[in-house]
Amino acid sequence: MEIAVDKIDSIAVAAVPVDELDASNAGEFKRDIAPVLQANTRLVLDLSRLRFVDSSGLGAMLSCLRQLTAKSGDLKLCGMSKQVRGLFELVRMHRIFEIFGTKEEAVQAFKTQSGKAK
Amino acid sequence: MNGHAVAAIDSVSEIEESICRHARYSLGKAWNDLSSRELFSAVALSVRDRLVDRLLETEERYRRDDPKRINYLSIEFLIGQSLGNHLHNLGIRDLYRKALNKFGADLEAIEECEEDAALGNGGLGRLAACFLDSFATLGIPACGYGINYEYGLFKQEIDSGYQVEKPDNWLAQSTPWEIPRPEQACLVPVYGRIEHGVDRKGGYNPMWMDWRVLIGVPHDMLISGYGGRTVTPLRLYAARSSRDFDMQIFNNGDYFKAVEQKIASETISKVLYPSDVFVPGRELRLVQEYFLVACAMRDIVRRFEQDHGRFQDFPAKVAIQLNDTHPALAVAELMRILVDEKELEWENAWIITQATFGYTNHTLAREALEKWPVSLFESVLPRHLQIIYEINRRFLDRVSITHPGDVERIRRMSIIEESAPKQVRMANLAIVGSHSINGVSGIHTELVKTSLAPDFFQLYPEKFNNKTNGITQRRWLLKANPALANLISSTIGERWLTDLYRLRELESHSANAGFQAEFRKVKRSNKEKLARIIQDTASLRVDPDSLFDIQVKRIHAYKRQLLNVMHIIDEYLSLVEDGRQPAVPKTYIFAGKAAPGYWIAKQIIKLIHNVARVINNDSRASQWIKVAFIPDYRVSLAEKIIPAADLSEQISTAGTEASGTGNMKLALNGAVTIGTLDGANIEILEEVGGDNMFIFGLKVGEIRTIREQQSYRPWEYCARNPRVKRVVDSFSSNLFCPDEPDLFAWISASVLDANDEHFHMADFAPYVEAQKNAGDAFGDQDRWARMAILNVAGMGKFSSDRTAREYAREIWGIKGSVVLD
Numbered sequence: 001m002e003i004a005v006d007k008i009d010s011i012a013v014a015a016v017p018v019d020e021l022d023a024s025n026a027g028e029f030k031r032d033i034a035p036v037l038q039a040n041t042r043l044v045l046d047l048s049r050l051r052f053v054d055s056s057g058l059g060a061m062l063s064c065l066r067q068l069t070a071k072s073g074d075l076k077l078c079g080m081s082k083q084v085r086g087l088f089e090l091v092r093m094h095r096i097f098e099i100f101g102t103k104e105e106a107v108q109a110f111k112t113q114s115g116k117a118k
Numbered sequence: 119m120n121g122h123a124v125a126a127i128d129s130v131s132e133i134e135e136s137i138c139r140h141a142r143y144s145l146g147k148a149w150n151d152l153s154s155r156e157l158f159s160a161v162a163l164s165v166r167d168r169l170v171d172r173l174l175e176t177e178e179r180y181r182r183d184d185p186k187r188i189n190y191l192s193i194e195f196l197i198g199q200s201l202g203n204h205l206h207n208l209g210i211r212d213l214y215r216k217a218l219n220k221f222g223a224d225l226e227a228i229e230e231c232e233e234d235a236a237l238g239n240g241g242l243g244r245l246a247a248c249f250l251d252s253f254a255t256l257g258i259p260a261c262g263y264g265i266n267y268e269y270g271l272f273k274q275e276i277d278s279g280y281q282v283e284k285p286d287n288w289l290a291q292s293t294p295w296e297i298p299r300p301e302q303a304c305l306v307p308v309y310g311r312i313e314h315g316v317d318r319k320g321g322y323n324p325m326w327m328d329w330r331v332l333i334g335v336p337h338d339m340l341i342s343g344y345g346g347r348t349v350t351p352l353r354l355y356a357a358r359s360s361r362d363f364d365m366q367i368f369n370n371g372d373y374f375k376a377v378e379q380k381i382a383s384e385t386i387s388k389v390l391y392p393s394d395v396f397v398p399g400r401e402l403r404l405v406q407e408y409f410l411v412a413c414a415m416r417d418i419v420r421r422f423e424q425d426h427g428r429f430q431d432f433p434a435k436v437a438i439q440l441n442d443t444h445p446a447l448a449v450a451e452l453m454r455i456l457v458d459e460k461e462l463e464w465e466n467a468w469i470i471t472q473a474t475f476g477y478t479n480h481t482l483a484r485e486a487l488e489k490w491p492v493s494l495f496e497s498v499l500p501r502h503l504q505i506i507y508e509i510n511r512r513f514l515d516r517v518s519i520t521h522p523g524d525v526e527r528i529r530r531m532s533i534i535e536e537s538a539p540k541q542v543r544m545a546n547l548a549i550v551g552s553h554s555i556n557g558v559s560g561i562h563t564e565l566v567k568t569s570l571a572p573d574f575f576q577l578y579p580e581k582f583n584n585k586t587n588g589i590t591q592r593r594w595l596l597k598a599n600p601a602l603a604n605l606i607s608s609t610i611g612e613r614w615l616t617d618l619y620r621l622r623e624l625e626s627h628s629a630n631a632g633f634q635a636e637f638r639k640v641k642r643s644n645k646e647k648l649a650r651i652i653q654d655t656a657s658l659r660v661d662p663d664s665l666f667d668i669q670v671k672r673i674h675a676y677k678r679q680l681l682n683v684m685h686i687i688d689e690y691l692s693l694v695e696d697g698r699q700p701a702v703p704k705t706y707i708f709a710g711k712a713a714p715g716y717w718i719a720k721q722i723i724k725l726i727h728n729v730a731r732v733i734n735n736d737s738r739a740s741q742w743i744k745v746a747f748i749p750d751y752r753v754s755l756a757e758k759i760i761p762a763a764d765l766s767e768q769i770s771t772a773g774t775e776a777s778g779t780g781n782m783k784l785a786l787n788g789a790v791t792i793g794t795l796d797g798a799n800i801e802i803l804e805e806v807g808g809d810n811m812f813i814f815g816l817k818v819g820e821i822r823t824i825r826e827q828q829s830y831r832p833w834e835y836c837a838r839n840p841r842v843k844r845v846v847d848s849f850s851s852n853l854f855c856p857d858e859p860d861l862f863a864w865i866s867a868s869v870l871d872a873n874d875e876h877f878h879m880a881d882f883a884p885y886v887e888a889q890k891n892a893g894d895a896f897g898d899q900d901r902w903a904r905m906a907i908l909n910v911a912g913m914g915k916f917s918s919d920r921t922a923r924e925y926a927r928e929i930w931g932i933k934g935s936v937v938l939d
Contacts, residue, residue, distance in 0.1 A: 022360070054360060055310065055329045087305060089459040091326040091501075095317035 001025065003032050011110045012040040013103050016050050021057030030060045037064060041073030044106040048079030058093055065097060074098070074113075076106040128168070128210055133217040136164040149221075155291060157223060158201070158231035161214065162294035165204050169340045170297075172208075172349040180259050184425060186434065188253065188260040188930055189418050191448060192246040192441035193410060194390070195264045195352060196238030196271075197339070198753025200295050202229045202597050203251075207342040233288045234752045235295075235339070236270030237354070237390060239713075240672045241587075241779050242480055244753065245558075245918075246441055248779070251590040252922035254343030254350050255616060258932065263414035263445075265406065266296070266337045266354035267390040274711050274750040279727030283392070283714050296337040296354070303358070306332040306412040308405055312500045326501045332383050333358040334413035344592050344615060355413040357386035393713035404490055404498050411447045419455055429460055433473035437930040440552070442480045443488045443544035449475060449551030450502040453509065458501070464508070476554035476929045478585070479545070480776050482565050483676075489541040492534065506542060510534055513550050520577065531573050549574050549581075554929040556585045559777040559798040561818065585925055586801055587777040588918035591618050594783045598757035601640040602787065606910070609633065619914030624907055634903040641762070641788060641906070648762035651755075652707070652746045658734060660744045664703035665896045667792075668784065669767035670751055670759055673712040673719040676774040680722055680865065681878050682706070682767055683729055685889055686745060687845050687854075690729075694738045695844075701893035705744045709751035709759060723747070725862055728854040756780075761787045764902070765812075765892055768793030769885065771876040773818040775799075782916040788906040790895075792888050794881070798916070806912035810905045812895075814888035815881040824877075832870050832879035842882055846870065 006013040014036050021029060036043065045061065053061075065075045078100040080088070088094040100106040141147055141160040152160065180187075205211035205225075215225045238244060246262065253260035272283040310329035317323035335358050338351035360383070385402065386409050422436055440446055449471060456467035481487065496503045510533040521527050533550065535541040549555050549571060555578075557563030563584035567575040575582055596603045596615060606614060609627060614620040627633040645662040652658050669682050686706050692698040708726050712719030730745035748759065766784035768775075768791050775797035785791055785802060792812040793799040803811055816824070824830050836843040846866050848854065855861035869878040896902050914920075926932040 052360065054331050055307070055327060059327065083305070087307075090305075090307060091329070092317075092323055092458050093325060095321075095323050096315065096325070098318065 001028055001032050003029075003036060005036055008107050009111065011042045011044060011107050012036060013044040013046060013107065015046040015048065019049060020052040021050060021060065022052065022054040023056040026054075026056035026060040029057075030063060033060075033064060037067045041068060041071055042110050043068060043073070043075050044103050044110070045075060045077050046079045046103050047077055047081075047084060050079075050084050051081055053084050053087060055091075058087070058091065061097070062093070074110070076100060076109060078103045078106040128213055130213055130216045130220070133164065133210075133213055134220060136167060137161055137217065137221075140164050154228070155231050158228050159291075159294055161218070161228055162201050162232070165201065165208070165210075165214075166294055166340065168208060168210070168346075169204060169342055169349050172342070172346055173338075173340055173351065176348050176350060181425075184435075185259045186930065186932055187418075187421065187436055188258055188926070188932075189414065189436065189438045190246065190249060190253075190260055190262045190441065191410065191414055191438060191445035192243070192262065192264055193407065193444035194238030194243030194441075195235075195246045195250070195262060195354075196240070196243030196753060197235040197247050197352075198593075198757075199229065199232040199234055200339075201232050203593055204340075204342050206592060206597055207251075207255075207344045208346040230754075232754075233291070233293070234270070234754050235288060235293065236286055236752055237264065237267050239271055239390070239392065239711075241777070242442060245587055245779060248588065248590040248593070248918040249922055250341045250350070250352055251343070251592060252588070252918040254341050254348045255345065255590075255592070256919060256922055256926075257343065257348050258922060258926050260350060262341070262350075262352040263410065263417070264352065264354050265387050265390075265410050266356040267387060268356070269389045271390055271711065271752075272392055272714065276723075276727065276747070276749045279724045279731070281712055281720050281723045293339075295339050297340070297351075299336045299338060302417070303333050303335045304413055304416045305360070306334055306409055308332060308408060308498055310500055312504060324501065324504060330383075331360045332386060332409060333360055334409060334416075336413070336417070353414070353417065355387065355410065357384055357409055359383035392711075393715065401494060401498065404494065407444050408447050408451075408499055408502075411445050411451050414445070415448055415451045415455060429456060429462060429470060430466070432470050436474055438475050439925065439929070440475060440477045440548055442478060443548050446477070446488075446544045446548035446551070447499070447502065449547055450499075450505045450509070453505050454501060457505075468509075468512075471551055472553050475548075475552040476556070476925075477548040477552040478556050478558065479562075479566050479570070480558060482562065482570050482773065482776065484570070488544040489535060490544070492540040492542060495542050503542070506533055506547060509547070509550065517577065527573055531577075545571070546574075549578075553581060554583060555581050556583050556929065557776065558585060558587045559801060560584055560586060561773075561795075561800050562776045562797060565773060565818070583928060585921055585929075586798055586915070587779050587782070588916050588921035589779050589782045589786070590918045591615065591786065593757070594760070595786055598783075599640075599644065599761035599787050601643060602637075602761065602910075605636050605640055616919065617914075618917035618919065621911050621914050624911040628904045628907040628911065631900075634900060634907070637788065637907055638899070638903055641764070644761040644787075645764075648707075648759060651758060652748060655748050656746045658730075658744065658746050660705045660746060661703060664705045664744070665764050665893065666705050666707060666762055667765040667767065667892075668707045668759060668763040668789065669769075670707070670709040670756060671778075671780050673710045673722050674716075675718055675876055676770050678769050678771060678876055678878065678881075679708065679710070679726065680869075681769055681876075681881060681885055682708075683722070683725055684845050684869075684878065684882055685886055686729060686733070686743070687848055688841055688886060689889075690733050690736075690739055690743055691844055691848070692841065693742055694736065700742055701890065701897045703742050704893070705746065707746050707748065707759065707763075709748040709755065711751055721862070721864070725854065725865070728862075732854055756783070760784055760789075763787065763789035764896060764906075765789060766791045766793070768796075768799050769815070769881075770794060770796045771881075772796045772816055772821055774876075782913065785909040786913045786916070788910050790892070790902070790905050790909055792885075792892050801915065802912070805915055806909050810908045810912075812888040812892045814884040816877055821877065824880075828872075830872050830874070830877065830880065832872065832874060832877075835879040835882065836870065839883060841886075842879065845882075846879075 068075050076098045137160050140163040270286040270288045273286050275282045307329035313325045313327045315323050334355040337354045342349050452471045456462045533546045557566045610623040649660050649662050726747050763784050766789035768781040772794050778797040794815040849862040849865040852859050
């Protein structure tokens with residue numbers, strides 16, 4: 001899948017380009033997001049288009065988070081539909097991801113963090 | 119009546135127009151091309167329009183008033199047919215009859231085209247359906263939650279006396295009463311594993327991984343209250359796959375595997391389990407129960423959050439009643455929602471949970487209590503098992519404080535049974551997680567306290583209470599027996615329709631010759647109708663003037679259809695061998711289904727047929743005794759059988775029937791009960807008096823003593839009484855199975871076994887005596903009519919309106935509503 005990546009300052013913003021992220025395409029997503037994870041430490045995943053995610057899809061996002069935190073980076077999520085948000089809560093994943101309404105809020109959170117770090 | 123106010127806005131011509139419009143535009147048929155079933159659909163859709171208007175009005179009223187909402191969770195709702203019920207409740211039956219007459223169509227014939235919604239096995243499911251009728255009639259803001267089984271309880275056919283099960287695809291022609299709500303579908307994860315991690319704050323965070331997801335699609339079945347003011351939904355969920363099929367597998371070329379996955383998901387709501395007792399180890403059943411619970415809880419929480427912010431207010435606005443333990447997982451599910459999703463502290467979540475749930479127990483048989491192997495539970499619901507372990511740990515800590523060192527008590531009370539394999543005890547979960555635990559008759563509740571859950575009663579005496587079951591008089595008298603309903607209304611007015619205690623006013627008419635004659639006329643007419651059904655379904659001609667002795671219910675050892683058959687055999691052999699005639703000619707009528715895997719029950723059906731074949735074909739007996747088994751017992755058939763009963767057989771072993779509701783339905787229709795002191799029979803006796811019932815048999819305490827002293831010697835009854843011996847010998851002598859020798863030999867052995875749990879031999883002679891008394895009484899027609907009328911008059915207590923009011927006031931804390939007074 002073709003994952004478009006924007007750069008806002010040094011923060012990468014990638015949009016998940018599918019309506020459904022599940023067993024049928026989670027592997028493809030992991031493969032295609034890999035270069036983005038290699039090239040960045042701070043990533044915002046925009047889930048605005050996503051309408052359904054299954055455990056494979058959630059697992060793929062969890063894998064992204066782990067790869068970034070392993071190199072002291074972070075992943076923030078934004079643009080979740082109510083249904084997708086509900087699934088995150090159902091399996092307690094909302095407690096390990098930082099989730100924002102919009103990508104601007106997510107980017108701002110990264111900026112605030114780096115401001116505090118200075 | 120409010121129903122007449124509803125009718126006032128309709129006219130016959132509007133109804134005609136509405137039916138024609140649906141025939142043309144909903145069904146796409148020209149009037150002359152309509153089949154009978156399609157005509158039913160057009161009529162039902164026309165009625166549905168009126169129901170939808172009232173549904174929306176009801177929802178608006180509740181939205182405005184913001185009352186506490188009652189949620190009734192039940193794995194079964196045995197609704198039966200709905201058209202006639204709605205027409206009565208909306209007060210528009212006569213208008214529809216007139217409208218249809220103009221088309222040359224007959225309303226009763228159209229009603230017969232409706233498939234029963236058989237989403238239940240027996241009493242538990244029918245109780246749930248009666249409650250929905252009462253909730254709506256009383257204006258109690260309630261919603262039922264259940265499963266939209268594609269196949270209801272099997273259809274029963276009889277082949278050479280054996281039960282044959284056929285699938286009941288009741289949705290094959292779609293039902294006009296359901297409104298699908300795909301936009302409110304919810305996701306239900308199942309299976310998977312727990313990954314133990316930490317959250318962003320460094321706290322323990324168990325994540326539920328590798329789950330499979332089901333989709334629950336609600337279908338709202340409309341429930342009307344009498345008077346038509348309130349229409350509420352019964353929300354039934356159908357399972358759907360998360361996608362049409364797995365495209366990855368499909369793309370890899372395995373089309374069939376892809377379709378199999380879709381089918382596997384949709385299997386969850388495919389079939390109602392055809393047994394009213396727990397069958398261990400059925401994984402699909404556990405998934406089914408969780409599917410119901412997950413869908414219901416998500417909907418309940420969604421509705422609460424629409425109008426309320428703080429979960430501390432949840433119990434003030436939401437009550438959830440668990441109809442037996444099948445939905446008991448809701449306790450763990452609400453804790454999961456509150457702790458995992460809403461991030462409440464455990465202690466707060468637990469207070470909210472306990473204050474929200476009430477649990478109704480329906481069985482005393484320990485072996486019938488639901489238990490799930492921990493390994494299966496962990497595989498299906500890994501997070502819920504964690505939660506249950508934590509509930510149990512905290513609960514047992516409390517027990518340890520109140521009973522330090524009492525290891526045996528802790529073992530008994532634990533939600534986890536430390537057996538091999540370990541099991542999750544659903545009744546213990548329901549008891550611990552609820553603020554109210556109720557039995558369904560006075561004696562049943564006492565037995566719950568003293569023998570089923572005495573440890574819990576000692577710990578939480580304030581939680582235990584009784585709510586004697588009831589039935590809705592709108593279905594079981596107004597709809598089922600319109601002639602008797604008319605006679606009653608013309609005698610005492612119509613207030614009994616919403617206040618069944620008014621039937622007491624019939625007492626003063628019970629000895630009135632004119633009223634008795636009218637009463638007998640109604641009964642005779644109902645018996646003629648049943649005689650035609652028996653002729654059509656069992657190919658047997660019966661005499662409507664004979665005593666109609668009726669036992670209709672699930673076939674089960676504890677209900678003792680066998681005892682009934684033993685008496686019939688005795689009466690038959692006494693007639694043909696001893697020349698002793700019964701006091702009156704009798705027709706013994708049976709109906710009921712046996713669970714497909716329940717060999718004994720299926721043998722009893724075969725026995726009834728074989729005994730019937732011998733007796734019905736013996737010219738020496740033909741003037742005196744007939745035996746009929748009417749196949750495929752269901753709600754709509756019950757509505758025809760029950761009004762025709764003279765004698766109601768309620769002969770379960772004392773201490774086994776939690777309440778029974780068939781006993782109430784039959785007495786309400788003017789049958790006199792022959793029965794044991796079991797379940798609600800005891801309360802019926804209190805209401806109608808010993809002169810108007812035929813009570814016999816061992817009492818609960820006597821049975822307990824016999825068991826404790828191991829003093830049951832069934833063979834001694836045989837030795838003492840040659841008539842008893844003759845009956846027992848008939849099973850081993852092949853009298854009733856000449857073509858299949860030894861078929862019933864097991865029965866002789868079973869009733870002569872000291873371990874016969876149902877004490878057939880001990881109760882046999884008293885039962886024969888009670889039967890003789892009943893026959894003698896029936897011979898005196900004036901006396902019998904008086905007894906029957908006094909049975910009707912005494913049924914006020916057994917309205918499900920009374921039961922619903924008690925639940926509302928005493929369990930759900932609903933106060934002050936006008937309709938409740």
